[in-house]
Amino acid sequence: DIQMTQSPSSLSASVGDRVTITCQASQDIRSYLNWYQRKPGKAPKLLIYDASNLETGVPSRFSGSGSGTDFTFTISSLQPEDIATYYCQQYDNLLGTFGQGTKLEIK
Amino acid sequence: EVQLVESGGGLVQPGRSLRLSCTASGFTFGDYAMSWFRQAPGKGLEWVGFIKGKTHGGTTDYAASVKGRFTISRDDSRSIAFLQMNSLKTEDTAVYYCTRGVTIFWNWGQGTLVTVSS
Numbered sequence: 001d002i003q004m005t006q007s008p009s010s011l012s013a014s015v016g017d018r019v020t021i022t023c024q025a026s027q028d029i030r031s032y033l034n035w036y037q038r039k040p041g042k043a044p045k046l047l048i049y050d051a052s053n054l055e056t057g058v059p060s061r062f063s064g065s066g067s068g069t070d071f072t073f074t075i076s077s078l079q080p081e082d083i084a085t086y087y088c089q090q091y092d093n094l095l096g097t098f099g100q101g102t103k104l105e106i107k
Numbered sequence: 108e109v110q111l112v113e114s115g116g117g118l119v120q121p122g123r124s125l126r127l128s129c130t131a132s133g134f135t136f137g138d139y140a141m142s143w144f145r146q147a148p149g150k151g152l153e154w155v156g157f158i159k160g161k162t163h164g165g166t167t168d169y170a171a172s173v174k175g176r177f178t179i180s181r182d183d184s185r186s187i188a189f190l191q192m193n194s195l196k197t198e199d200t201a202v203y204y205c206t207r208g209v210t211i212f213w214n215w216g217q218g219t220l221v222t223v224s225s
Contacts, residue, residue, distance in 0.1 A: 034211055043111075043204070043215035044152075050211075087152065091210035098152045 002026050006088050006099030012107045019075040021102045023088035028068050032092045035064055035073045038101075039084045047086075048073065080106060109133035109214045111205050116219030119195055127190040127219060129205030136186035137161060140209035143179060143190050145201035146218075153201075157209045158188065173199075195223045 003026040013019050023033065035048040046055045048064035051071060061076045075082055083106055088099040115127040129141065142157040156169035158179040167179050178191040188205055200223045206212040 032210070036212070043217050044212070045215070046211065046213055055213075089212070096154055096210060096212075100151050 002029060002090055002092060002097055004088055004090055004097055004099040006102055008102060009100065010103040010105070012105045013078050014107045015078055015080060017078045019078050019082075019104065021073040021086055021088075023066075023071045023073070023099050025069045025071075025090055025092075027092075029090045029092035031067045032090055033064070033066065033071045034089045034091070035062075036087045036089065037082075037084045038087065044087070078104075078106075109207065111207065111214055111216035113203060113205055113216040113219040116203065116221045118222045118224065120225050121195060121197055121223055123195055124191070124193045125195060125221060127192070127203055127205075127221070129188040129190075129216060131186045131188070131207070134207065136181075137183035139207050141179075141181060141188040142206045142209055142212065143188075144204045144206060144212075145199075145221075146204070147198070147201040150201075152204075155190070155203070159209065192221070195221075197223050199223050 005024045007022055031051040033051045036044045037047050038044040047058050047062050052064045063074050065072050085101045085103045087101045089096055110132045112130045119125050140157055140159045143155040144152050145155050146152050156179050158167045158181050176194045180189045202218040202220050204218045205216045207214045
């Protein structure tokens with residue numbers, strides 16, 4: 001099985017900060033990597049698909065990059081409403097696996 | 108607007124059965140694969156299984172942990188996906204989510220809690 005290592009597991013930042021989360025796959029997954037946001041008590045929401053494509057309606061301060069085994073998710077200017085847990089997910093095989101999540105808090 | 112609403116969760120004894128429903132709206136249900144995930148207390152998201160649309164054969168696949176016990180089906184006329192769970196175990200206790208898609212999970216429901224306990 002492909003393992004996804006996401007870091008950090010938690011992060012505290014100030015409004016306006018640039019925030020970066022990384023996800024590393026245990027083997028080459030090409031660009032088959034998605035990012036999701038999950039707020040407490042809410043359903044997960046797709047933000048980025050295929051490593052770098054912004055889902056319709058998602059603010060442009062969110063972005064993704066990478067291919068192969070190393071991927072990065074960035075919030076260019078943190079907003080209060082971005083407080084959530086963020087997950088990466090690979091689908092190089094149909095057994096799509098998730099990273100363990102990064103809990104983002106406001107400093 | 109796409110909406111997915113799960114229902115049917117609750118408290119059930121080990122060895123019993125439960126059927127979850129996922130009622131969809133806002134898209135042409137029959138054109139999409141539907142997947143189920145779960146999240147046990149303190150654990151990460153675990154893929155449970157999927158069912159493809161009829162144009163892709165309506166095929167299903169399941170995680171090893173539920174294969175032979177869980178069955179996913181769909182009623183395209185009512186835009187509902189089902190998760191039939193038999194021979195439930197305490198380790199099946201989790202919040203269950205339905206999603207639209209099989210590789211990219213475009214939309215998610217809010218989840219329904221299943222508690223397996225005597």
